[in-house]
Amino acid sequence: MTHRIAVIPGDGVGREVIPEGIRVLNAAASGLEFEEFPWGCAYYEKTGRMMPDDALPILARYDAIYLGACGWPTVPDHVSLWGLLLPIRKTFEQYVNLRPVRCLPGVKSPLAGRGPADVDMLFVRENTEGEYSGTGGRVHSGHATEVAVEVPIFTRTAIERVARYAFERARERSRRLVSVTKSNASRYTYVLWDEVVAGLGAAEFADVTLERVHVDAMAARMVMRPDTIDVVVGSNLFADILTDLGAAIQGSLGLAASANLNPEREHPSLFEPVHGSAPDIAGKGIANPIGTIWSGALLLRHLGEEEAAGRVEKAIEAVTSEGEFLTAELGGSASTAEVGQAIAQAAVSPPT
Ligand code: IPM
Numbered sequence: 303m304t305h306r307i308a309v310i311p312g313d314g315v316g317r318e319v320i321p322e323g324i325r326v327l328n329a330a331a332s333g334l335e336f337e338e339f340p341w342g343c344a345y346y347e348k349t350g351r352m353m354p355d356d357a358l359p360i361l362a363r364y365d366a367i368y369l370g371a372c373g374w375p376t377v378p379d380h381v382s383l384w385g386l387l388l389p390i391r392k393t394f395e396q397y398v399n400l401r402p403v404r405c406l407p408g409v410k411s412p413l414a415g416r417g418p419a420d421v422d423m424l425f426v427r428e429n430t431e432g433e434y435s436g437t438g439g440r441v442h443s444g445h446a447t448e449v450a451v452e453v454p455i456f457t458r459t460a461i462e463r464v465a466r467y468a469f470e471r472a473r474e475r476s477r478r479l480v481s482v483t484k485s486n487a488s489r490y491t492y493v494l495w496d497e498v499v500a501g502l503g504a505a506e507f508a509d510v511t512l513e514r515v516h517v518d519a520m521a522a523r524m525v526m527r528p529d530t531i532d533v534v535v536g537s538n539l540f541a542d543i544l545t546d547l548g549a550a551i552q553g554s555l556g557l558a559a560s561a562n563l564n565p566e567r568e569h570p571s572l573f574e575p576v577h578g579s580a581p582d583i584a585g586k587g588i589a590n591p592i593g594t595i596w597s598g599a600l601l602l603r604h605l606g607e608e609e610a611a612g613r614v615e616k617a618i619e620a621v622t623s624e625g626e627f628l629t630a631e632l633g634g635s636a637s638t639a640e641v642g643q644a645i646a647q648a649a650v651s652p653p654t
């Protein structure tokens with residue numbers, strides 16, 4: 303079966319890691335058609351836009367979107383993100399941002415004594431509203447009286463749909479779900495969140511144990527007792543922050559993968575590493591491609607290529623556990639391409 307994938311390498315190391323992701327996906331599965339779009343900050347410098355006017359209708363025609371990174375010091379971050387990634391997430395109702403946080407064999411976690419047996423979490427991040435609603439404004443610009451407001455928006459619909467997805471994942475795994483809020487300090491939005499999640503749990507997921515944890519306590523628990531955490535659901539901002547902590551626990555931000563999912567498949571979903579464009583190491587060929595390759599495995603799974611997805615994940619583990627091809631931040635000396643080649647070789651589909 304043919305799958306058409308729109309590729310946006312984007313900025314910085316995004317352009318170095320995406321070719322490795324494509325290399326591995328092509329090794330693992332057949333029938334993938336990639337088409338590349340040169341959108342991002344360099345495109346902005348030429349055109350004044352991060353992507354063209356008709357970008358969203360163009361992307362809508364693809365089965366999936368594979369993104370490297372978005373953002374560069376020449377363009378303010380809020381301009382680059384609100385010109386590309388955030389409109390894609392919102393327009394295509396990619397309301398789940400799925401982020402596995404798993405320690406890989408052969409990679410040392412900064413948490414002493416912790417490894418693959420202790421750290422295997424699955425974050426389900428609300429991805430369309432909350433603290434990222436974009437509602438707000440500034441008045442009296444530049445004056446002493448200047449005011450800025452940014453209003454988080456939480457709707458019952460969006461809370462319930464992301465919670466349902468998280469409960470379903472919990473049901474497939476350990477039947478334990480942690481819901482993260484801060485409903486002691488915030489009296490409205492997170493209290494609504496807690497009510498909706500608890501109500502859904504009671505009505506449809508009585509077999510799943512739901513635990514409500516405040517985000518501050520959750521940060522501590524991820525460090526102290528990661529072994530007690532399985533599936534986690536949280537708001538856009540909280541799960542953004544906690545998944546960077548998760549990436550650190552994995553041993554490198556370069557390992558962390560994500561899938562921006564429209565579970566109903568009415569629109570394409572987007573797959574991207576959690577890291578950004580990393581201007582400090584861009585252009586050197588040393589960025590870790592594993593987060594991108596792992597995101598590619600999530601892409602294959604979403605397209606129904608479960609067997610190939612599993613093979614890519616196994617290939618990543620085989621290469622990290624073997625230890626010959628690791629990038630510098632993991633203590634190795636392999637280049638981005640060498641890691642990609644090693645994983646591609648291990649992921650090759652068996653002859654049929
Ligand atoms: C991420 C990133 C983005 C986010 C930024 C770049 C807007 O940090 O995907 O986690 O906060 O969602």
Ligand code: MN
Nearest residue numbers: 542543546576
């Ligand atoms: Mn982030």
